Amino acid sequence: MTRTGLWLIGARGSVATTAISGLLALRAGLAPPTGCVTFRPEFADVALPGWEDFVVGGHDVVSTPLAKTAEHLAQAGVLPPHLLGLIASGLCEIDAEIRDGYHPVTHQGDQAEAARRIAADITAFRDRHNLARVVVVNVASTEPPAPFDPSHGELTALEAVLTEPGRAVLPPSSLAAYAALRAGCPFVDFTPSTGIALPALDQLARELGLPYAGRDGKTGETLLRTVLAPMFTARALRVRSWAGTNLLGGGDGATLRDPQHAESKLESKARGLAALLDHDVVAPLHIDNVPDLGEQKTAWDHVSFEGFLGARMTLQFTWTGLDSSLAAPLVLDLARLVAAAHADGQAGPLGSLAVFFKDPLGSDEHRFAEQTRELYRWAGELRG
């Protein structure tokens, strides 16, 4: 395949740095593609960009060098320590491709202007590296849910408001999505932030013939829920309550400590569970910031269910995952798949990629196994 850009919003964060480090390691043959779905045999015949085809850049609002974040990730068990030396120059090169992101507080001027600048960074990157296309992936910090605005519903209205000085009608994630589309790029929303999930942006993507996918990478507790809930349903067992607690440190833990930010995440998780069971359940859910866990996330779920003749039973699980290790290969998978969809001329939400997301856009299917089948089916049709 021709050369492909991967542009990361939040390029200096844990997920981004892990994805970048992994890409460098995989390209150099230093690690097997464990965790990369698109290296499963089901994709053997699908025309997807290879590791060597990718060029990486991005936006961020901090300037910590990638090597420093990588060092921190090595201490946290995400990256193997011996890798650091081997990828140091690669990280440096990519550092040079990271630009200042849009910051809602420090930004001067109207949002249209901001979007133009963001889009220009991306097109310059595409031109500079002579790329066939650039997939923009949002892996920036989770935002609080954005307040509704009528202009979100229609593109002309939205673009009018964007030019009003002093108005910030779009949250940063949606501004990034808007700019990506305006730069002619497919967009992936790996976070629970509003991002591209506004009617006006969907309209723009369709008008421009651009595919997009989202949202909120499905990597831990929700992954398990979408695997386990269908079992209860298929066995005609009646789930009575499904309680969950998530302990996490890291950047995401710090962000979600703020209940306002956590809200997006909790909402996105709750939507999934409700969709999976045929009926309502009591489902208290907590996200706690526990800094000493570092990059590790521990989730405990307690499911109480009823069987034959009302018999009462329970299932509990404890998941101890390294969130960035789970997310990063999916980011790379999504870059490959969405690039292929773009090459294939697809536009609008890629519901067939639902298996990657907690809150899939363009799909109502939350069951993991059904989503997996749909992914394979869709990929099969890409085969040249």
Place this chain on the structure above:
Amino acid sequence: MTRTGLWLIGARGSVATTAISGLLALRAGLAPPTGCVTFRPEFADVALPGWEDFVVGGHDVVSTPLAKTAEHLAQAGVLPPHLLGLIASGLCEIDAEIRDGYHPVTHQGDQAEAARRIAADITAFRDRHNLARVVVVNVASTEPPAPFDPSHGELTALEAVLTEPGRAVLPPSSLAAYAALRAGCPFVDFTPSTGIALPALDQLARELGLPYAGRDGKTGETLLRTVLAPMFTARALRVRSWAGTNLLGGGDGATLRDPQHAESKLESKARGLAALLDHDVVAPLHIDNVPDLGEQKTAWDHVSFEGFLGARMTLQFTWTGLDSSLAAPLVLDLARLVAAAHADGQAGPLGSLAVFFKDPLGSDEHRFAEQTRELYRWAGELRG
């Protein structure tokens, strides 16, 4: 549908008594069909016998009245206590349909004779109640693995040995299967015992045009394993070890205390895990008899897996189930489905029923979601 017999080998055990009590309760509208797969919407149009169509009988080697076992099950949380009074007369009636089973120790005479007697009990039951067919389901105590005998491989050879006095070439479960087939009945193996899983018996079933299904009902730890293992595979995560411990009381716990008996069960569980993951894993597995748990089974599994760049993560779960509550509705489901397969003229192993079993006969598919899909597909074709 016409009247259908359900003949239980091990009719006085926990699973059988729960199935019988539930059938009476469901028929009387005293409980919803929670746990019964065949009442899912996917089966709405499938022609299956209804609760009122069933007549129940069986074999056992003990004579404890069903009402007494039911009382014990109520104390153990399996049956709701208030139900006992309401189904007392129904249990009494079925008590009258239970005959003495084949007991390898006390039986006098050759095994051919024993099989004729067992078959005669079943045909008499069919005639007495004017039944269109009788589904024979083995829910007797787990046996130790049967020693191999060359006659197991071919029917004529087997039938020759059966007439040799003093030889007991078939374990009780296989004798029951043989007798059931000879009585013209479809057979279901809900236990891990040898049962119908001998080439000679498969040959007989095909010759007589009889369907059968098995084996070892999938109700707890293995159910979860066949749900969770495909997730790791689909996400390209590498499982390194999968350790399990099962604590159980009840009749099954007492039987499995004997390591020889436990062997069948452990083997049947191990086969599944190996088939689900692409590669070998360290998978120590224990079954412990813990009498104070009564009918409750608690399973703890610890899965250690590797993700992107070798990151180490774990999943643990604890399942606390009432085994008979999980098994009984499946026994009723199997009676309905296998009766329909028989009415449909199917013969040999029903691989499409793999979702019900730890060690599915006639199928290599262990993944729960794929098995569920296959069940729905198959049932869809039964639709008149």
Place this chain on the structure above:
Amino acid sequence: MTRTGLWLIGARGSVATTAISGLLALRAGLAPPTGCVTFRPEFADVALPGWEDFVVGGHDVVSTPLAKTAEHLAQAGVLPPHLLGLIASGLCEIDAEIRDGYHPVTHQGDQAEAARRIAADITAFRDRHNLARVVVVNVASTEPPAPFDPSHGELTALEAVLTEPGRAVLPPSSLAAYAALRAGCPFVDFTPSTGIALPALDQLARELGLPYAGRDGKTGETLLRTVLAPMFTARALRVRSWAGTNLLGGGDGATLRDPQHAESKLESKARGLAALLDHDVVAPLHIDNVPDLGEQKTAWDHVSFEGFLGARMTLQFTWTGLDSSLAAPLVLDLARLVAAAHADGQAGPLGSLAVFFKDPLGSDEHRFAEQTRELYRWAGELRG
């Protein structure tokens, strides 16, 4: 010993009904004293009232008969179903000894008057049954933390405010404590409500020479924490975070659903953990109302700690308890012990009973083993 009264505030609740049912069962020799600390060998020579010495009465604001609550508790696994018939007449008798409690919303008149009425109910009970003493135990619903009032600090000031019409300076639990003391009765605070924990009430108890004990029965997660935390300390292991989630149904679950009510409980739990470890830890804690769990409480705790050379390790536990089954025998123990302390002429907070409480009054000791030793020591000195 002479006849002793047990007066329960919240006499129709789960804890009270379990304690009453158990007392009747124990007195009739229908059950062993499992869960009763004072039947341990260490108390063999301590002069404590026996089961036959107790007469029970109380206050409540609802009128559900004890038999009905007992029936509910039997369904929930707290009381053995066969017991209900055997204690029915005993429950009826005690029903007749329960009076209308003080209700802050419906009460007319000033609080001094309310206290007089409450006290009169208790003294009438004492006289009617010719009791040597009455131990008043608060097992009413948890209240929200009471707003501070300067009059709480000194008895004369408090009593002046009590007579002001329209003022409700004391929360119901403290009004009950005040009335109990004014009736000359020792008081036990089994709940996290304010109760007797006000300087003015402590002053009154000392002036009247009355002992009291509290507060918040230690029955589940906190019990384990006060057992486990000293292990980390004694082994010089550094706890980094201690997260907890409590799932509970029942009356207490419904009350604590209200975050304001839960606050008392959370505060009382947090004080304990801080006292047990030498340093601050991140300790998120949740209480969720999960009605389908009924009387069962499930607590999950996750402890992250550091060992030699900074090695990172974890401990998790899941406790599945029946709260009323754990609390009721302790209520009976406390009635016996506080009666003995009163007979012995002790006054003020009984710090030696700290082992019974999450937030012990009159003691700074939270370590379970040390508290147990202190209880034995103190009881040893009671020996006549």
Place this chain on the structure above:
Amino acid sequence: MTRTGLWLIGARGSVATTAISGLLALRAGLAPPTGCVTFRPEFADVALPGWEDFVVGGHDVVSTPLAKTAEHLAQAGVLPPHLLGLIASGLCEIDAEIRDGYHPVTHQGDQAEAARRIAADITAFRDRHNLARVVVVNVASTEPPAPFDPSHGELTALEAVLTEPGRAVLPPSSLAAYAALRAGCPFVDFTPSTGIALPALDQLARELGLPYAGRDGKTGETLLRTVLAPMFTARALRVRSWAGTNLLGGGDGATLRDPQHAESKLESKARGLAALLDHDVVAPLHIDNVPDLGEQKTAWDHVSFEGFLGARMTLQFTWTGLDSSLAAPLVLDLARLVAAAHADGQAGPLGSLAVFFKDPLGSDEHRFAEQTRELYRWAGELRG
């Protein structure tokens, strides 16, 4: 205090290497003494050797350099990677003090001769470094239980048999203990092997006025059991079953894979539980070798217990520990304490050190809190 030797049997193993690395780190002020009991405030006034007072040597049957084992331990999360460089020369120096241990298979000649050689290595070390005393600590691989021999009962008989060529009446651990005593050294048994726990060796220790302590370091599941079991007892709750599963990799996991070797360990664990509860419980226990866990040990325990009126409840815990990180500081503690006991003129088993061991010699006390108190009391009396 004067200079003290620490002589490790199994000096190249995980526990030994962690203890040695830690000692070097602590001496250099590179780490705080987390996990070292003797740095608790309770020992502030006790005269114990300091880190700088220790000189280390030992025996092993392999020749892997300490630095190599340390590297492996760093990868496994036991040692902080940055430490390796800082202690490299220290490890080298100690390497030079490690001698070939007694190997039962390769040894030529009678056991008396072997013992003399082992003892000579130790006395040469003491003389070479001009040490006041040498504490010998056994941290070698667990042995299978030794077959009983009548000569184990009495010293003269034993020493007679030791001189018989071709007889190996003592397992290596006991031979090491014998040699240590004959070299005039106090002995600590950190393993479940037979070691010093033979009447003839106890007799020798007393005759020579040497103290000893053992056996089997209490670091994980058993530690928790001796903390939790007393809670059930003190609360008069009746434990019905206590099931356990241990998953471990590392050298110890490989050794214990062999059921014969595991037997010592299982026996030593079972003795503790029986002693802690007043009555027998069903207590199945497993040790599984799961190599991918590396140095990590995961233990799952499931406790089923009965409360008031027969209510059924459970506690489960999962402990995820790094065994060597837990063991190593205790080895250093024991070296300090046993050196002090020797200086104090104590002889025979030091029952006051029971808190360190699963199977304490010279003590029947298994309760952690009581053992801790006894340790503090005993240490208090050492104060000069």
